[in-house]
Amino acid sequence: MALTDTLTRWRYRLVPDHLVGEVLSKRWIDNAIPLLILLAVVCAFSFAMPDFFGPSSISDLTRQWGEFSLLVLALMIVMVAGGIDLSIGSTFALGNIVALALIAVAGWPMWAVVLGTLACGAAVGLVNGLLVGYLRLRAFLTTLVTLIIVRAVVDMLLLNYSVAIASTFIDSDSWYYPGEGSVFGVPFSVVLTIILAIIIHLVFSRSRIGWQVLATGGSRRSAHNVGIPVRRVVCATYVVSGVLAALSGLLFASRLGGAGADTGVGLEIMALTAAVLGGNSLGGGRGSAAKAIIGSITAMIMVNGLIRMGVPAGANSLMLGLVLFTAVAIDVRWIKNLHKVVSKVYVSPAYASLPKPPGTDSYSPYAVNDKLAPVTLIGLGEIDGPEDIILDDDDNIYTGNRTGDVIRFFAPDYKQHEVYAHVGGRPLGLAFDKNGDLLVCIGGMGLYRVTKDREIEKLTDETNRSWLSVIDDSRLRLADDLDVALDGRVFFSEATVRYEMHEWPVDGLESRGNGRIICYDPSSKSTHTVLRNLKFPNGICMAHDGQSFFFAETWACTVSRYWFDGPKKGTVETVIPDLPGYPDNINRASDGTFWLALVGIRTPSLDLALKMPGFRRRMARRIAPDEWLYPNINTGCIVRFDATGTILDVMWDRGGENHPMITSMREHKGYLYIGGILNNRIGKLKLKSADKSWTGLASYWGQS
């Protein structure tokens, strides 16, 4: 038994199961399948033809690729906005013939040729854009027609100029540079394409117009409704596409210097193939420059490789077709099933063995009693989920509300209340700093400060990113509780980095240690992580030595002490190793001891399940979340302990009349105020043997 336990523990310690779900939920994973296909193609061809990627071959291949991937980029831009541009092949041919005619027949200087050619492309794009964008014609059909028209125009130009072009020798170095020149040994067209791809990437990921294009493709109707000029955006994508296609034609003209009837025929189909192979969706919303580049390389290698291998014409297109089928089929299934897989594998339980819980019978220090029965209630039904409560010098109560407000109840009778500050998010832990400003941990937002003038300031919402974490753990997902050191440093817990606020019970199912404690230093306004891999760190409370604090780990059922200063700096000691329930907030008591809230009591079934990660994983995969085994949070109590971890007092609400689960309690002038995150009231309990003048504020910051 012990041996299997040890084996299980090491198995779950050594194998990082949770990474699978984290990797799959990253955005860049979308490129995984196109990239794998590219790698497979590269491997296959370098295996079949060892000299395929040799220097001479690669030089020629890359020049062609530069031109081709410009077309794919052009098509991608239009596709992302939800359209399609079949006319790029013809526009390419038009750019080719126009550039040749301008330089050879009209004798224009190079810069004028470039401008003229691009203007031609823009004109074709503008026609497409006006028809599809402004008149709302169907993109597929319209560009099909412009494909035929532009092709016919090219044929007419060919008829008139091809002889003149063929018989003229172009005496201009700048004309040959785009097609034959190199930048540091890299072909000019490749450099140009890569620069353009980077620009397109930046525009799509970081500029307003790029976002508008993506939004239009993602949902044209919603984009229209939020005020994006949808028609203009669509029109612009066609113009850009036309310009890029013409540019590609210019490069082609400069490289080969000839125009034929079959120039650019079928290129639109090849570009479409490349775009889809790269993972750009037909219908819009999903696409990027990187995808276009990946797709264009794959298509280019495949087509050229098959030709170079001397495969007969038929086998060539047969293989092309089959590879396309396979690639697209895989991509389609991948997109369709990815989120299903993520939802199945994201929850990844770890091994956890809790010590045997102390009983709650009459011999135990945790013996059940009814000491919470005489509470008087504050704000019954007027407040929703007071996770933490705190009182100021004038005895007013502050608490967080589920609606994203900090609520203030007025002393002395607490009948009246007001919204002290609307902070948004989910206000959790509260603390006063030296100046009397209220510090709030807000779930989903971070650490905020509400000044005495009720100004809301963000203190921090990010910390240093850990180097090896897959998920981005620099943002704060669930800032939970906080306390302030004498020098003003704020230590606060972030319960979990893997789940959002509303999924917090699921983190309990994992019991891995996804939480951490973070320090915010107001003097340098810096934030850094102090302790990692804690099992849902929750309450934090400064010890009286000014060098350490106590913190509770909810799913580990422990209270520990961490020294941030002094001779024991950096050490962690467990103070209470075996709580019978799940601890939440910790706060100071008037006699130098500490109050601890237990949010729920352990159950033998979950304790057992924690030793069986495989069982919990099967549960998470196979049955609905409603049916999962969760920690019990229906019964809680308040515990008082001293710095050595001795349990001094326990207060229960037998029958759960007012406080079935307790997340926080705060002592103030002889009374204890009690809150719960799933409760609709604050309890006020008279403490018999407490100092009637003691306040938390005074205990922290001296008599004010």
Next chain:
Amino acid sequence: MGLLGQPTQEKIVLALALVLCLGFALLLPGFWTASNLLNLVRSVSILGILGVAMALVVIGRGIDLSLVATMAVAVAWSLQLAESGMPMAQALAFGLGFCLLIGLLNGFLIAYVEIPAIFATLAMGTAVYGFGRYFLFSLDIVYMPPDAHALTWVGQGTLFGVPAPIYMFALVSALAFLFLRYTRQGRYLRSVGDNLLAARITGVPTRPIILMQYMISSVIGFLAGCVTAASVASMNVRISNSTLIYDVILVVVLGGIGLSGGKGGIRNAIVGTLLIGVLLNGMTIMDIQYTVQNVIKGIILLTAIVIDTLLNPRDEQTAQQGDI
């Protein structure tokens, strides 16, 4: 509008065709003769048959870009088999079987693997052409065996002075019309095209219906191929790489069958075919250069689509996402 009611694209195109007809009849000597008119319809009847096949697929919210390639390869294979001594009927049966298989594959990839139709059939066209070229025959042009009279009649024969391809076109159109109008599968096809999710919820076997629609289009395509081969006594496989497939799509969409599916009928395909036929015939009589013909064709097509869009504007609020 009164009598004519709402000006649909079908009516506009029909009107355009009639106006062109009238114009040509008045201006062009030799246009308005029985032999020329018959010739006109005859010359577009293959396009028309293919148009009917495409219409069925498009109504079911699909598109079949492999139509021409499948037709060319299947018929060429049949001819090849017949030439090597197989009885004509048996050879044709093999060709038909090949078409059914390709249709089935198309349907499977689209309905079950869920590859977008435009892409699946595009790749299928390429693959089928390659397959045929590599495995089935070695030359691009396969000639008809001289003794296949029965088949020759389909392309070159006449009945009561009317060429046989026109009968074929009429027959295919009538059958497709009846299928779409009076059979349960036909109705299902339209409902799948109109709203696939709604059709599935109401219990329509959407995937088998999609499978069926591509098989039907393949078979009609095979028929069109037979007529083509019989007319010129050979099959040129290079037709797969031509722009014929674009012309077929234009016929369908020009007639008023929306690419978003569920709309239009066989009548629309016929009207679209007529306009193209009148145009091509008139321009040929006028001896207009081929490339200029293409420009004129394109501009007239664009005009038709623009007029349709202006009369029946698409609404930002009700447009379907991903409808290209």
